[in-house]
Amino acid sequence: MTDVSVLGAGSWGTALATLLCNKGKKVKIWARSEATSQEINTEHTNKKYLPGANLPLSLECDTDLERVVSGSEVIVLSLPSHTVKDYLEQIKPLLNESTVIVNTAKGFDVGTLQRLSQVAATVLPGSENNFAMLSGPSHAEEVVKQMPTAVVSASKSKKTAEFVQDLFICSSFRVYTNPDLVGVELGGALKNVIALGTGISDGLGFGDNTKAAFIARGIAEIGRLGVAMGGNPLTFAGLSGVGDLIVTCTSAHSRNRRAGICIGSGKTLNQTLEEVGMVVEGVNATKAAYKLAQQYQVEMPIVEELYSILFADQEASSAVRNLMERVKTNEMEDIGLAGDLWENN
Template sequence: MKQKVAVLGPGSWGTALAQVLAENGHEVRIWGNNKEQIDEINTHHTNQHYLPDLVIPESIQGKLSLEECIEEADAVLFVVPTKAIRSVAQEFTAKCKNQPLIIHASKGLEQGSHKRISEVLMEEIPTEKRRGVVVLSGPSHAEEVAVHDITTITAAGEDLAQASYVQQLFMNDYFRIYTNDDVIGVETGAALKNIIALGAGAIHGLGFGDNAKAAIMTRGLAEISRLGVAMGANPLTFIGLSGVGDLIVTCTSVHSRNWRAGNLLGKGHSLDEVLENMGMIVEGVSTTKAAYELSQQLNVEMPITEAIYKVLYEGEEVKQAAKEIMLRDGKTENEFSI
């Protein structure tokens, strides 16, 4: 059945997901606040800054007005940076005149509150203006989805019927969706893997090889699982697509902004230089701070996250941070120690 879907955020991931929806026959509108970018989408059917090689389906309509974008939408997909989620949700609430399903495909934790994105959305969007909230997350690079590379991700919602609706919206012969009812686990895995990707990139930048990469990914997954379980997640979620799957793709690919940022840090660049060089949001930087503070609050041991926090926010050298982790007291290998 053809659905009206509003996509909020014309970055690389928002654009790639809009393409999937349009190719599946849905009516798609995409909102952004950069007039030149929206004009480019409508006139040239491209988004050069984010996906330079993609020709966007002509049926996708770019909108500068949020009210026009969400008008009579069956579903609204939030794909804006974590720091903008609350303000965009507030604007959505002020202008929404119906009750669409809310979907989000952003990955992070809110600064200060340490809240997951679905928590922020439910705080800001009253029940009369949303049918529910579903998380769309998993191992996916926008650059690969845009060229129809085979991709599998997860739609997570407390109401599995709503997750199944999202599954049907997006699924096709190159983009496969699995459903899950563990919203906490899916969101936690999505957010925290960016921290480990920074570390994996830094390890590469220092010149270490596959042994070190395997170590940081495996023990990083243990950290993600520990914090997620402390927050109420199902531990099995972390051996699925939004856990180990997302961790693999983010820690091993040059498409990953977080890996690239970590790589530059490992090569000796300052954080300011790295962020200026990237030209896009590196969610792992802010997520590191939120996760570190949350781990202190919940008394969860996260030495890799703590080491990356020291590099980003206390000016410690990457090589020294890696050395400190290696020289920690010996531990027993299980999901609750590192």
């Protein structure tokens, strides 16, 4: 039996812990809140994050990080991306050379612009081959109800990717492996930025045409930056790219989309974050994407306009006008296919 520690008793951490318990794994989950810990242990529910879900009786929750992590073979990080570095530093003394780290957070370290695998490699030197990213279109609310879901396990190590695949895969949760860790991480982080934008579109009262255009142009921007940073372009056409983008941009479960709706409806960023009540990864991801686009000299007009809305008080309606009135271009050239593609000039 594999001993697994899940750090983070939010919706996704709780859903994954439930899935693993149902597979017969011994699972401990760490919660920051004593009230949440008591609820999981005594009532076997987590009403704040997964209302209506009945959790396994075997799932143990604790607020003591050392008790949760010590002796575990696998650590699953289901934490806000901006806290990953801090918690890795805290658990570092409790890990050994064979501990597998499975990250599910989708974001960047905003201060350094590092992907989270790079953060882990900095904090835990030599751990690169024991690190995997689990990502894809996977709302916790549906996974805990055992609705069919497909994700990817990405790692520099084929052995680790396949280990994580075997750990999580079941009849309702299909796991593919992918060697492109860079692309999978970037797809997961950047789709939150585009989801904020589609939410803003909804908040402004626009329709399906606008949303479809935003998603299509969004994946083009994700792909441009992703390839510039070393990702495989095919990854962005897969589950952790366009798959995750679609679900995050269209679902009522998406907190990034909900945040965008609030902003499009006229609320400030602070009012929006207070109303959503949970971490909105797309906010920090927008800041990181804006800086990375400058660093890699990649054109990302959607990201630029979203950055101006969030951090420079630009009106959302003005941002839409700026995007629609940009200099005309050729779509194929714009997504990176160079050369004259016309048969007849």
